[in-house]
Amino acid sequence: MGRIGRIAALPVGCTVVVPLKRYYLRTTFFDIGEYAEARLHLVRETMLYGNEVQDHAWIHRSFTGATDHTAPLTTAEIADALTRTRTSITTLTGHPPRFFRFPVTSSTCAGITMDSE
Numbered sequence: 001m002g003r004i005g006r007i008a009a010l011p012v013g014c015t016v017v018v019p020l021k022r023y024y025l026r027t028t029f030f031d032i033g034e035y036a037e038a039r040l041h042l043v044r045e046t047m048l049y050g051n052e053v054q055d056h057a058w059i060h061r062s063f064t065g066a067t068d069h070t071a072p073l074t075t076a077e078i079a080d081a082l083t084r085t086r087t088s089i090t091t092l093t094g095h096p097p098r099f100f101r102f103p104v105t106s107s108t109c110a111g112i113t114m115d116s117e
Contacts, residue, residue: 021049030056030101033085036092043092055097058085062104 020027029046031053036043043053057063058081065072073081082100090096 020051026050026052028052028054028099030054030099031089032056032060032103033058033081033088037088040092047093053089053093053097054099054101055082055085055089056101057081057103058088060103063102067104 019025026049029051031043033055036053047053061073062068062070063073063078063081086096
């Protein structure tokens, strides 16, 4: 049962897990931290079938505010979102996430710099 394909940015517990399992496909799920913590059983089920769980920030809100018409997050709020999710996923899965996907297309130089530290 090798890794045949990848699908990105699927939320934990979405209905695609059953067909993936049926066809022995593995993928990477980029999870929102608060969603994953609230659905721990789905995170474990997702991993049980050989899927990876990676970081998609704590909440699904734009860091810059540009795409969801909200105020941009402060540097402290971005740092908190990154740290909180990394800690949560590490606790839930037993290992730190290796990849990060920005929420709502909100990549910024500041966010990229903070995430790489």
